[in-house]
Amino acid sequence: MPLNSKQPRIAPLVPPYDDEAGAALEQLGHAPIQLFRVWARRPELARxxxxxxxYYFSKHAALTVRQRELVIDRTTALCGADYEWGVHIAAFAEKAGLTADQVASLAHGGPDDPCWDAADRALLRAVDELHTTYDLSDPTWTAATDAIGEDAVLDLVMVCGWYHAVSFAVRALRLPPEPGTSPIG
Structure with missing residues (x-):
């Protein structure tokens, strides 16, 4: 089946949901997008x-909304995860203060593009290095911790890893875009 198939490999649940799936979707705290409705087929997974x-979408996380979205958007773009990219750009790009140039750079540019400040560059270099080497060199670690702090770098590593997993899932599931979202382009 081609990657852009209109049919997902695992059909998302459709309403009406049974009590357990409904409760799991409610715990996710978001609109029941396709990915959440696939997870809700296994309520323990969804929980x-x-x-x-x-945690990562709370005020307790060390990353700001902007930093979190830079990590997620760059990771999903590098992974070619059109579905997740589209969801995050539609829902969070404006809240994160991303300009059109920055969104384009996340999709097809790099940390050295002129639209980024020094802190954003350090964060994006860390994401790019994690994606390509599965590690952070000492200079990249130091630059990132100097820019956003040690706690935020720990969150960056965890969010980047999580969104690799999410990217794997949405690609392998062949989820078509949510209404009102756009692919990486």
């Missing part, structure tokens, strides 16, 4: 994802 997401 685990919800717990993880509550």
């Amino acid at each position: 685990g994802v919800a717990a993880w997401g509550r």
Whole structure:
């Protein structure tokens, strides 16, 4: 089946949901997008994802909304995860203060593009290095911790890894774009 197939490999649940799936979707705390409705087929999986997401989308995370979205958007772009890219750009790009040039750079540019400040560059270099080497060199670690702090770098590593997993899932599931979203382009 081609990657851009209109049919997902695992059909998302459709309403009406049984009590357990409905409760799992409610715990996710978001509109029941396709990915969440696939996870809700296994409510215990959905509950685990919800717990993880509550932390990383809370005020307790060390990354700011902007930093979190830079990590997620860059990771999903590097992974070619059109579905997740589209969801995050539609839902969070404006909240994160991303300009059109920055969105384009996340999709097809790099940390050295003129639209980024020094802190954004350090963060994006860390994401790019994690993606290509599965590690952070000492200079990249130092630059990132100098720019955003040690706690935020720990969150960056975890969010980047999580969105690699999410990217794998949405690609392998062949989820078509959500209404009102656009692919990486």
